[in-house]
Amino acid sequence: MAGDYPKIERVMGGPAGWVSVLFPAVLFVFFLNVLPDVVHGPIVAGIDWVPSLGVRMSVLLDGLSMMFALLITGIGTAVTLYSTHYLGDHPHYPRFVCYLLMFMVGMLGLVLTNDLIALFVFWEITTISSYLLIGFNADQASSRRSALQALLVTGAGGLILLAGLIVLGSVAGSFDLSQILTQGDEIRGHPMYGAILILFLAGAFTKSAQVPFHFWLPNAMAAPTPVSAYLHSATMVKAGVFLMARMNPVLGGTDAWFWTLILFGGVTAVFASVMSMRQTDIKQVLAYTTLMALGTLTMFIGAGTHYAILAGMLFLLVHSLYKAALFLMIGIVDHATGTRDATVLRGLAKAMPLTGLAAALAALSMAGVPPLLGFVGKEYMYHASMDLPGLGAIWVTLMTFAASALMFAAGGIVAWRPFRGELAQTPHPAHEGSWPMLAGPLTLGALSLIFGLFPGIPGHFLIGPATNAVEGAVHEVDLHLWGGINLALLLSIVTFAVGWLLYRNHEGIRARLAGIETRSPVDFDAGWDHLLDGFKHFASRLTDIVQNGSLQRYLAVTFTAYAVLVGGTYLARGAFDVGPRLIELGAHPVQWSVLLLMIAGSFLVVSTTSRMTAVAGLGVVSVGVAIVFIMFSAPDVAITQLLVEVLIIVLVTLVMLRLPYLPPRSELHFRFGHAIIATSVGAVVTMVLISMLSGPFDRKLTDFFEQTAYPEAHGRNIVNVILVDFRALDTFGEITVVAIAAIGALALLRGIRTRTKTDLNANEEA
């Protein structure tokens, strides 16, 4: 994968490279400086962003966000430094840097923000930038598919999360996180608690790839390796874990929370560990071990005891350190040898000793071998799981045990076997990586060792404050490498033994798993494709129904909707009544005879088959309208109506000479369905009018125009004054409309080929 592009000479990735390394490095140093303050208590600071909506841009820096911030910037520095060599000669390297930094900013904002709405914005920034990063090799179809899959799964989760944030915000009465974190009891007792929990977990589970939403994460391996290292260790997938940890004081501690998290987490952890044994691409092996780590973290956050949270936070640190190192190591191997196939790679230790050292440190930590930090993490996990009440203890211990043993084997597959034995033939001859690529994995590996030997350091500065933040309580945390001979240690030893056996037989297990996989009816990845295909199919069916291209159908739907919605609302609300005033008003014979004439004229239009008769019928109606205007004191309107009517008749008659006859009476069926729609619409219009006329009348506007027409606009005809003065802009718009209609009509009529006799004859013959 690495190496198939036109190379561009850049020293350390050029300016883009230097910026990308300096940015996280400076931030990392900054956070280290603030670290001692945060150990004593959280820092909250901020400014108003959208005051009218109560949205603040404020920062909450407590133990949890501090640990994440250090991981994001620290591992970010290692990854960007690494990328300067891994991708520095790529033609689109500056673009890559932009995406990566955007991702970093989104992730930092996510863990630091103190506002729920801002949290969602940053959440979506990580979604979008991870889409861009996964799809960085955009010329490969598989890469684009993986990117889209990640975007859709995590984006959908993000939208669900937004709903959860809004419900939570309205229940708590504030979007301020530090305030909400103190309202835990109130929110857990609220009737909306269940809804909030489901919405939040949907967001967290999609982001952190819990089964059954896990399938996008292994596919996200389409990203360049430094991105995978970053996505898997410190960012993106940890965002869901962060959310659960962050919300633990508010949502945690209930039975629903406990069981949902430990069940989903446990299943994910074991399923993923088994799947990791199945893979041959060592990068894919690692991808599944990330799933396992996410499942384990979810499980321990759900378990919720002091020890469980402590173990979870510790494992978070352990995992970030070894996972970033292992991915970077794989990138070096891939870069140097041109392959990542576990069945091919052998004996790299001689050609790549430093890479081998980094790999060994990281893999030993992953396997949980003393004296690395991974051992400490595993001890605490066993300790915590056996402390749980009732069934939970058995479940969590079993899941942790199975996952740990499989991790041991996976560590062997990824970082032991490729370096042992005789050097094997690879596409490129193996050679050691350059210092920017080695710096990250070696440092991270060394940290795993140092923290393992002196667990008090991370315990005091990182794990303790983080645990307190997640629990919402204050405990003193003191980590030990050696906890004495106890049940946890015993379990560890059994884990090693089982893990060793699994590793020895991993090729046989792999073959058997591959067999099961081909027979298995459940395939999440293919299921995803079916889901998408189903959506497209549904959309096209729906379009066929709604947009079938028939004017008649569109109009029928529109009119029916009007009649049903407006009429239905009137009937449902019982709003329809005829005021007594309306009935008392009589009508002069001249008045009602005009109305009768109009009705007769309109029926003539419907029933005739002669075009001229129809035009005459229209004329009757229009003149009737004009007479009504005259009777009720609107002479200006009446004159306009008459003029326009004459124009219409002239136009229609002119055009009619060239248009076909109406269909003969034999074809003019009475359409019963149409008549029902038409009658309903007419009835609803009458109903609305009668209700309107029965109600009180507000003369405020009319009075205003009557009082101001002369003094302010110097006109005695109030209608004219309104048109040319008060509402002059409307009139201008009206003129514009007519002008545009005229231009449009002109454009339509221009260049029309006049039909000659021969054309018409040809038509008739056809």
Place this chain on the structure above:
Amino acid sequence: MELLLAVTTGILTAVAVYLMLSKNLLRYLWGLVLLSNAVNFVIFLGGRLTPGAPPLIDEGEYAPVGEVANALPQALVLTAIVISFGLMAFALALIYRTYMTIGTVTSTEMRIAEPRPRKSESDE
């Protein structure tokens, strides 16, 4: 009279809707003309009916003396009449051009932009 005019408006609307649902575009156009007349009545009725008192200000006065007809709906209807004329003229030109180009005024036969959905598509 208000009641009667409301009923008449309803009938005009019903006739207009029935015509607009026709597949013959000429009948559709007449429906459009009738509908705009009916809508003008709705606006006009909204300002209530006042017989024999146009909204004018007598010489030497600053405001109308006594009750005069509501001027606002009249202004609105004036605008509406002109606009509906523009719409009608444009629609007429469109129908004419359509007929000259594709030789039909039956809307169901106009399927150039949106061909009938093929039945076989659902089998893919």
